[in-house]
Amino acid sequence: LRTPSGLSEGEMAKQMKVKKLKNLKTLDSKPGVYTxxxxxxxxxxxxxxxxQKGVQQKRPSAAQNAILRRYFLELTQSFIIPLERYVASLMPLQKTISPWKSPPQLRAFVSQDFMKTLEKAGPQLTSRLKGDWIGLYRNFLKSPNFDGWFRNRRREMTQKxxxxxxxxxxxxxxxQxxxxxxxxxxxxxxxxxxxKLTQAEREQLPVRPGTVAKLRAHIDAVILALPEDLQGILHKPSTP
Known part of the structure; x- marks a missing residue:
């Protein structure tokens, strides 16, 4: 049988095989991790x-690992510090907290606003490493890792x-x-x-030492100032 091009099926298959072999790239024989x-x-x-110098000098594996761990720790810190700085700016000022109003809410995380901060307060302040930091942050902000990190930080700040x-x-x-x-x-x-007392104890809010005891004393004092029938309803505290 002949194909429309005039070649037999066997010749056509052989030609296609040659083309495929030409398109194959030779594997790099150098050892390493490829991705x-x-x-x-x-x-x-x-x-x-x-x-590499450590390998040549036969530096112990523990020392090599320590160098690598410190390197990635510092790199991670350089990456996370701009995020921490921006998230901290979402916290309302302490002077806006009124005891007789609900606690103020955290401002929303706006990706565009965060990206604008990187020009003057980005990782370049603490890391010499060059590259597409902006692209890295954009990718991170879309990832589940950022979602988990920010939910934890938001919970901590809300508790604060x-x-x-x-x-x-x-x-x-x-x-009074x-x-x-x-x-x-x-x-x-x-x-x-x-x-508030129940919440503080349940969530272990990061309050100053003695705050919970002080609040409990306030509650007891207020209850004692009420008529006895109301004291019973509110569980009058035991007196010595």
Whole structure:
């Protein structure tokens, strides 16, 4: 049988096989780790030379590993510091925290705003490594790793806001405030303070030492200032 080009099927198969062989690339015989991943940062020749020198000098493996771990730790810190700095800026100022209002909310993480900070406060301040840092950050912000990292940081910062709010409450003269409000409002205050106390103990909020005990004492004092029937409802604290 002949194909439209005039070649037999056997000749056609042989020609295709030759073309495929021509397209094959020879494998690099040098030892190393190969990957299809395209790096964003340039190769650091200094660390490579340092490790190669260690091999030549028969440096112990533990020492080589320590050098490599320190290198990647410093590189990771250079990468994460700009993120930490920007996330810290999302925290409301402490002076905006009022004991009689709900704690303020963290501002939203806006990727574009963060990227703008990299020009003057990026990893170039702490790392000599060159490359596409911007592309690396863009890729990281879209990854599950960033989502997990930011959720943890957001939880920590939210707890810090709750702790500052709790400390602000403890600094207030609650007895004076009770005198200015009705019994219903005072009962409502006690219930809210109890909720704050439960939250502080359950979530182990990062409050100053003695804050929880001080809040508990405030609650007891406010309850004792109420009529006895209300004290019973609010679980009157035991007196010595």
């Amino acid at each position: 299809a991943y395209k790096p964003y940062l340039n190769r650091d020749e200094d660390i490579i030379k340092q490790l 806001l709750e702790a500052l709010h709790l400390e602000a409450l403890c600094e207030e003269d609650l007895q 405030r009770v005198q200015m409000h009705s019994e219903v409002e005072t009962v409502d205050l006690v219930l809210k303070l109890k909720d």
